[in-house]
Amino acid sequence: MxxxxxxxxxxxxxxxxxxxxxxxxxxxxxxxxxxxxxxxxxxxxxxxxAGDLTNFTVPYEFTYGTSFQREVWQTLVEIPYGETCCYQEVAAKIGRSQAVRAIGQANRRNPLPIIIPCHRVIGKSGKLTGYTGSSSEGLAIKQQLLTIEQR
Structure with missing residues (x-):
């Protein structure tokens, strides 16, 4: 659709x-x-x-992805609406503190962006990094999503 x-x-x-x-x-x-x-x-x-929904209820299913990627994606769901965390925090949360770059790659392959909120993961410095790749269009979308959550 x-x-x-x-x-x-x-x-x-x-x-x-x-x-x-x-x-x-x-x-x-x-x-x-x-x-x-x-x-x-x-x-x-x-x-x-539109800023009218903070939690998705639509049923979803991961039909591909490694066990590591699925673990990362499931962890992203736990980031509260309106909050952000850095890649290093996600890595620590899954017990793989050295896997920061792998977290970024898992986010890049997220099959359900918006629903699985990879847009809430930012750089350690607070800078926006990568969304749907590293294009300026992707970063603009990430900023829009974060702005919606700050209303």
Whole structure:
């Protein structure tokens, strides 16, 4: 499902039971995608972007990713709305204090940005670093998401 947002177009995909992908780039929708879940995800994302939602309830599922990546993604969900932490804090939280760069790579591969809030992870200095890669467009989106959470 494609829809327009204040961040630009987003694409969603799901399986029969859960949301599987939120993408800033075009993707094909699975023929088995549950349309009710796609609609719920769309509605929740739009409400989040409007500042009207702080917690997502749409069911989601990781359909790929290493066990390390999945552990990182699950840890990101624990970062409270409106707060940030640094990559080093995420690494320490999962008991891998030397894995700071790997945390960044796991964030980059996050299949459910916005829902799994990798935008809440910033550099140790407080500087915004990487989002959907290191492009200026990605950093602008990260800033928009953080600004929404500071309202």
């Amino acid at each position: 494609k829809f327009d947002t204040s961040l630009g177009p987003l694409w969603l995909d799901a399986n029969e039971h859960a949301l599987t992908t939120v993408s800033y780039t075009e993707l094909s929708e699975s023929p088995t995608a549950n349309s009710a879940i796609l609609k719920q995800a769309k509605d929740e994302i739009l409400a989040f972007l």
